[in-house]
Every structure is written in C-alpha cells, then in structure tokens.
Amino acid sequence: MSTYKITIGQYLLNRLKDIGIDTIFGCPGDYNMPFLDLIEDDGQLTWANDANELNAAYAADGYARIKGAGAVVTTFGVGEMSAANGTAGSYSEMVPVVHIVGTPNTKAQSSGAILHHSLGNGNFNVFLEMFAKITVASTQLDKKNALSEIDNVLIAMMRSRRAAYIGLPIDLVKFEIELSEPVSPLDTSLPKNPRNTQNDCLQVVLEAIKKAKNPIILVDACALRNQLTGVVKELCEKSKFPTFVSPMGKGAVDDTADYYRGCYCGSVSLAEVHKEVQDSDLILEVGSVQSDFNTGGFTYKVDRSKIIAFHTFATNVYRATYEKVGMSELLPLLIKELPQYPSRTYPPVPRPQDIKHDSQEITHNYFWNKVPDFMDTNAIVVAETGTSEFGVFNMNAPKGASFITQVLWGSIGYSVGAAYGAAMADRSRRVYLFVGDGSFQMTVQEVSAMLHQGLTPVIFLLNNDGYLIEKLIHGPDRDYNNFQMWKYAKTLDYFGADLPVNTSKPKQSKVGVQAKLSTRKEFEAAMTLVSEQKDRIHFLEIVMPRFDAPRELLLQVETSDNR
Known part of the structure; x- marks a missing residue:
C-alpha cells in the first residue's frame, strides 16, 4: 500500500x-x-x-x-x-x-x-x-x-x-x-432534516399559505449567511408575494426586483412599509435575527400567530416549533410544491422623501437619495456603524448590490477593514465605503493595504466633526464625543500613493479623485469623474452639518430612549 x-x-x-x-x-x-x-x-x-x-x-x-x-x-x-x-x-x-x-x-x-x-x-x-x-x-x-x-x-x-x-x-x-490514502473533501453540508417531521412541517406551511389572503416575505441575515439568496429569489419569483428585508438582510433581495417593497425595521421603518407589513395576514420570515437595531429597538410589533419563521436548524409555524427542520433543505421543497402565482402589479417602492430646497449643504437626506445615481451595478456597499449604517437602510441600491455592515456587533472602525476584505474577495465588483470621521480614525491604516494591493474602492468620509451617533444618544456637548480634526482628503497622499517606491510596483493603486467637498455642486461634479474612472481609488471627504443625521438613526435613538 x-x-x-x-x-x-x-x-x-x-x-x-x-x-x-x-x-x-x-x-x-x-x-x-x-x-x-x-x-x-x-x-x-x-x-x-x-x-x-x-x-x-x-x-x-x-x-x-x-x-x-x-x-x-x-x-x-x-x-x-x-x-x-x-x-x-x-x-x-x-x-x-x-x-x-x-x-x-x-x-x-x-x-x-x-x-x-x-x-x-x-x-x-x-x-x-x-x-x-x-x-x-x-x-x-x-x-x-x-x-x-x-x-x-x-x-x-x-x-x-x-x-x-x-x-x-x-x-x-x-x-x-x-x-495511506487520499484525503477526502471536507463535508460542510448541514445534517439532513428528519424526513417525517419535515413532511409534516411542509404540509402545515403549505396549508397556511393557501389560506392567507395577504401574505408577505421578510428576509433577514441568516438567508445571507447560509448563502440562500438564490433560493429566496426563486421563492419570491414563484409566489409573487411582496418581499421586504430587515436591516441585516439588506442585499438579500435585489432592490430592483418588482416584488421588493423595502426595509422593515419596526417603528423605524418608512410609514408605508410599516403599514404593508402590519396589514399582512401571513409573514414568511427567512433567517430572522431579533436584535435591537434590527427590529427598531424591539418595536417589531407583529403577532406571532401570523408568522412562519424559517431558521438554520428549525422552523417555527406560529407558536409550534419543528426542531431540526432547517431552511436550507425545507425552502427548496416548499418552492417545488407552491403553485405558480399569477403576475401582479406593485405600487412604487416606498423611499425616503427627497426634501428639495435651495441650500447647497450636503445633508444626509440629500446624500443618501443622490449617491445611488452614481453607483455601479453589482456594487458592494460597506457602511460603518452609526450614521452610514442607518443611511443605507432605505437607500435605493443598484441592481445586484451587496451590503456589509455590523448591525448587531456594531464595532466602530469595522468598515474600513471590511471594505478591504470585500474588495480582495471580488475585484470585478466596485466597493463603496461609507465611513464616519470618528470610526475612520480608529482603523485608517487599512487604506495603506488597499493601495498596496492595487484596489479601486470609492471611499466616502462623512465629516460631521465628532462621534455623531454618540452625541445623539448622550452628551451632545460633551468633549469626549469630539476629537482632533484631520486633513482627511490628504489620506492617500500620506499613505504614499504617489511615492516612486510604491508606484513602481505592479499592483499599486492609481489615484483618481481626492477632494474635500462642501457643496452639492462639488459633490455631483466629483462623482461624475468617479463614475468615469473605474480603474482608480477615490477618496471623497463629505462635509456635513454637525448634528444632521439620517431619519432612521433619529427614530432609532428616540425608540431607545422610550424603551
């Protein structure tokens, strides 16, 4: 042998x-x-x-x-x-x-x-x-x-x-x-669901769907973690049910799909989204994570008697639990058994109102409504904990976009490293990093690694002069929520983007737009160049009003105060 x-x-x-x-x-x-x-x-x-x-x-x-x-x-x-x-x-x-x-x-x-x-x-x-x-x-x-x-x-x-x-x-x-013998491939597949229990569960779910008059689908984080976005797409396309995502599920459903209806986050949701979810008589939850920021401060006020929850290792039908009946195996069976529902017409997807006025200030309302106009299809959107995280909840994402943010763990500074990792994972997709000035100061060094590897992300540094989310929670005038101002728009220079010892290397990033932008006119002109220069790294320092914030963040803070 x-x-x-x-x-x-x-x-x-x-x-x-x-x-x-x-x-x-x-x-x-x-x-x-x-x-x-x-x-x-x-x-x-x-x-x-x-x-x-x-x-x-x-x-x-x-x-x-x-x-x-x-x-x-x-x-x-x-x-x-x-x-x-x-x-x-x-x-x-x-x-x-x-x-x-x-x-x-x-x-x-x-x-x-x-x-x-x-x-x-x-x-x-x-x-x-x-x-x-x-x-x-x-x-x-x-x-x-x-x-x-x-x-x-x-x-x-x-x-x-x-x-x-x-x-x-x-x-x-x-x-x-x-x-003494060849190494077998790793078997990382999940254990098979118990057949009889799964069959019972499937029949109960099908019967509930058959009786429902206004069913919806709500997709959450575990659909992404279990790589079930393709299965979710099949479920949505066959059922034609109105489909929502949670904040942690953002990107699990294509924003441009006709059945997509928005981001549901309890009382932090847009009014139209909140009403549609509350008016439903059956909710098919896929991979739900019931954390505070993912549910609008636990304001996910939905009666359990109308929820069927598909999880990694169990399925909950109303108040009954089918142990070990995981969604990876169950959902494809459900899709197979569902009838083909007729096409339907949906009203426009609810979006945050774009408040029009003559000011040239770059407010959050303006920014999150405008920035998608300049984003590529299949974008990877990385949003920092804080203002950026809440800003992307209802952002009109381009087709095929993925979202990365830490809604549960919420470690500020995470996004800079995560954007680097995401860009290394797929160089064919453009990464858009949205990070606040306070978070950026914690992990700025990873921009150097981006340059070293020849990556081409678009970095938006949201400069509102301090830890805004902390100021909104507590201590708006406290000095501990402030820090040294930096010349952020010089970041790529500091990390040696133009040094001959670096530019002589085959992988080194080429630099596109480096700018500090204070007006909407400046922002839109810069983004036109960014859109044209896809083979370069860009750094845009966006100057915003000091206490301006996305509506979703203001509602979350209010909800937390009232809890």
Whole structure:
C-alpha cells in the first residue's frame, strides 16, 4: 500500500483552499512566520499584508461575507488579543472566519517556559480558553490530532456560520504526517432534516399559505449567511408575494426586483412599509435575527400567530416549533410544491422623501437619495456603524448590490477593514465605503493595504466633526464625543500613493479623485469623474452639518430612549 507525507501547515492551507479561500489576512509575528512562508510560496494564495491584527480580523470578516469563508493569521498572545474584537464580531454576526494563531513550540509549552508574548505564568492555554468563548470550535494542534482537528474545526465553522480558532505551534508547521490514502473533501453540508417531521412541517406551511389572503416575505441575515439568496429569489419569483428585508438582510433581495417593497425595521421603518407589513395576514420570515437595531429597538410589533419563521436548524409555524427542520433543505421543497402565482402589479417602492430646497449643504437626506445615481451595478456597499449604517437602510441600491455592515456587533472602525476584505474577495465588483470621521480614525491604516494591493474602492468620509451617533444618544456637548480634526482628503497622499517606491510596483493603486467637498455642486461634479474612472481609488471627504443625521438613526435613538 502506497503512502505519502504532508506537513501540518500545508494540510491546513489545502483545507482553507477547499472551502474557497484564496486570500489570507493577518500580520507577521515570530511564532507564525514559518506558516507565512508557506502562504507566500503558495501560487494559489495571496497574503493580504494588513496594517494590524484588528484590521486583519475585520478584513477577513468582510472577505467572508462576499467569498463564503475567511481566514486571519496572528501571532500568539499580543497578536491574537489585538484581533479578538474582530473574531467576536464574526461570531456574533454569524460569519465563518477561522483565526489561526502561531503559538510557541510544543516543548516550551509543555515545560511552562517563561516566553515573550506570554503572561509569564507558564499558562499557554489561557488565550485558547478565552477564544473558546467567542468561537464555535477551538483547538490547539498536536502531532497526533492535527489533521482531524483541522477538519473538525473547519466543518463546525462552516456549518454554524460562526468564527473558529486554531492554534498552530511553530514546530508543527513543517512536521510531516504520513497518510495511506487520499484525503477526502471536507463535508460542510448541514445534517439532513428528519424526513417525517419535515413532511409534516411542509404540509402545515403549505396549508397556511393557501389560506392567507395577504401574505408577505421578510428576509433577514441568516438567508445571507447560509448563502440562500438564490433560493429566496426563486421563492419570491414563484409566489409573487411582496418581499421586504430587515436591516441585516439588506442585499438579500435585489432592490430592483418588482416584488421588493423595502426595509422593515419596526417603528423605524418608512410609514408605508410599516403599514404593508402590519396589514399582512401571513409573514414568511427567512433567517430572522431579533436584535435591537434590527427590529427598531424591539418595536417589531407583529403577532406571532401570523408568522412562519424559517431558521438554520428549525422552523417555527406560529407558536409550534419543528426542531431540526432547517431552511436550507425545507425552502427548496416548499418552492417545488407552491403553485405558480399569477403576475401582479406593485405600487412604487416606498423611499425616503427627497426634501428639495435651495441650500447647497450636503445633508444626509440629500446624500443618501443622490449617491445611488452614481453607483455601479453589482456594487458592494460597506457602511460603518452609526450614521452610514442607518443611511443605507432605505437607500435605493443598484441592481445586484451587496451590503456589509455590523448591525448587531456594531464595532466602530469595522468598515474600513471590511471594505478591504470585500474588495480582495471580488475585484470585478466596485466597493463603496461609507465611513464616519470618528470610526475612520480608529482603523485608517487599512487604506495603506488597499493601495498596496492595487484596489479601486470609492471611499466616502462623512465629516460631521465628532462621534455623531454618540452625541445623539448622550452628551451632545460633551468633549469626549469630539476629537482632533484631520486633513482627511490628504489620506492617500500620506499613505504614499504617489511615492516612486510604491508606484513602481505592479499592483499599486492609481489615484483618481481626492477632494474635500462642501457643496452639492462639488459633490455631483466629483462623482461624475468617479463614475468615469473605474480603474482608480477615490477618496471623497463629505462635509456635513454637525448634528444632521439620517431619519432612521433619529427614530432609532428616540425608540431607545422610550424603551
């Protein structure tokens, strides 16, 4: 019987490629460098050269939302702890990102040696134990369990759509394992639904739909996380039911589809959207996440007796639960059994009113109504927690657009790294990053990585001189909600966009528009150039009134105050 050998490090890289990963994010550290050698020498992989570990974790998250899975590599202790916030965000928001940590050699760990980057107490499991609380699966590899543990962790990550953690000791990266047979593909498919329970559930759902006079569909985050947008499209097209999304589900349904009716977020919704949802007699919820910002501060006032909720691992029909009947298998069966409904005519999709006046100020009302006019089809829209996140709720998105934002975890600064990751995931699509001045100051370094990789995002820096969302929540005149003003429009210059040592590299981004824009006329002229120069990176500093905010954010704050 023939055998062959493979190193643990190479096996891990092969498994990452098996789940569709072609870019690995992270930062070098002395405990992970032998593994980075393998990454750099692998002709199918790109090392992302992130500026710091936190940004790398954010970037891996943004990449995974477009690509299906992501990976970030840090070093033991100092590196992994810097990335912990990003890993927690991936766990919270159900994004499959594996955090790979280069750890000290096994001999030093077993002897309890006092090593740099440790706590100095001989405990090398402390960080693994910490990450066990914010990952679905975690492990420290050893010579005996390495290959099976890699598989187990990655399978758990992909099935649950949650973050995972793998500790890779430096002396095991090139340790060879002998195999006697070819490695089987990873089986990341979800367990099959119990047949009888599923059949019972399907019949009850079909009967409920048959009786309904005004049914609707409401699509949420887990439809995106389980990559069910194609299935949702089939359901919508066959049923012709009016279809809504939640804030976390934005992008799961094409804004340009005739059955699309808007974003439902409880009392934060547009009045017409709120009425249509409340007037329905049956709601087919697909992948619902009942968090505060996703439900308008828990104002999702819908009677459970008219909701059928399809989840990853269960289906709720009114107040009954069909355990282990997951939507990935159930929804295609439902679509097959549904009759073909006749075509229907829908009224225009409700949109925020574009308030017309003579002022040249760039207000949020004007901005979110106008910016879609300049956006490409299949855009990737990345919106920062705060004003931008709420601004995109009801934005008229172009056909095929995807949305990335952290409605649940809400870590400010996330969007800059996430935009980098999303741009690396699909260079054929244009990324539009909307970030506030306060958030930008936290993670600005990742713009350097964008330039280094030759990416061409359009970056909108919304400058309202301070942490606006915090001011609206509490302390509008407090100095802790303010910070140093920067020359934001000079960002690309500072990061060396025009330095010969950088421009001589084949990947370096070409710079398009760099401007500070204070009037609508300036904005529209700049965006005309941006639309024409698709092969360049653009940076637009948008000066806005200090306390102006999207209506959705003002309503959310009001709802939170009254809760």
